[in-house]
Amino acid sequence: MTETPGTLLAALRAEPPLVQCLTNYVAMNIAANVVLAAGASPAMVADIEEAEEFAGIAGAVTVNIGTLSETFVAGAKAAIAGAGAAGRPWVLDPVACQATAYRRQVAADLVALGPAIIRGNASEILSLAGEASQGQGVDGRDPVTVAEDGARRLAKESGCVVAVTGAVDFVTDGVRSVRIEGGSPLMPMNTALGCSLTCLCGAYAAVAGDPFDAAVGALAHFAVAGTRAHGKAEGAGTFGPHFLDALQAVSPEILDAEAIINNVGEVTS
C-alpha cells in the first residue's frame, strides 16, 4: 500500500479538504466535530437549491440516508451530480437500508449512481448484497464476518469499495481485502459514530488516489483513536469527548505505528 493511513492523514492535515456531508439529523453535529478533530473541514450543505453547486467546490461528498425523506433524496442526487461533474468522489452510508421498502429502493438507486465507497454496518451491507440480515433499525445486528462474502460480491458488481464496520472491520474492492482491528465496544453505544466515520471516509477520499486506501485510512484512524479513548473513558458518556481528543492527537506517525491492518488476500475468481 503506497498510500498508508499515515501518509493520507499527513496530506489531509497539510491541506484540509472541504467535505460536503449530507447526513441525518442525529449525526449532523457529531459528524462535523469528528471531521474537524481529524483535521478536515465539514459542511452540511444538503438542499436541492445549492447542493450541486456546492459539490463543485468540495473535495468529496458524503450521503447518509439515516433520516430519509423525498427532499433529502433530491438534494443528495443533486450533490452526487455535482461531484460527478467535478470529478470528485462520493461516499454512501446506507443507514437501515434493510428496514423498509422505501429504504431498500433509495439505497439501490444510490448504489447505481456509483459511490467510490459504501460504508455500513454488517446488517446494512448484507441487505445491499441481497442476503438475509438480522438488522432492524440503525444498529448492526450481524457479525462482520458473515457479511464479508456479500461485501466482496457487492464491491465487484457495483465497482465500489465496500467497508463493513463492527468489532473487526472489513474493507474490500472485490479483489483486495483487509481486516482492521481496534476500536472499542463503547463506539456502538455512542450514536452516529458510524455516520461520522462515513464523513471521514469522504475526507480521506478527497486526498487519496485510490478509494480503497481512503477507506482503510479512515477506518484505521477510527480504530486507533477508539482504542486510545477506550483506555481513558469511564463509560459510554465520557467516551465521546475522549474519542474526539484521540482523533486529533493521532499523528500520521502514530497512525501507521498503531494501526492493525491484516491482509486477507486477493480473490481473483
Ligand SMILES: Nc1ncnc2c1ncn2[C@@H]1O[C@H](COP(=O)(O)OP(=O)(O)OP(=O)(O)O)[C@@H](O)[C@H]1O
Ligand atoms: N464491538 C466493537 N468493538 C470495537 N469497535 C467497534 C465495535 N463496534 C463498532 N465499532 C467501531 O465503531 C465505529 C462505527 O461502526 P458501527 O458498525 O457501529 O457503525 P454504525 O452501526 O453505522 O453506527 P451509527 O449508525 O450509529 O452511526 C467503527 O469504527 C467500528 O469499527
Ligand SMILES: Cc1ncsc1CCO
Ligand atoms: C438513531 C438514528 N436514527 C436515524 S439515523 C440515526 C443515527 C445512527 O445511525
Ligand SMILES: [Mg+2]
Ligand atoms: Mg450506521
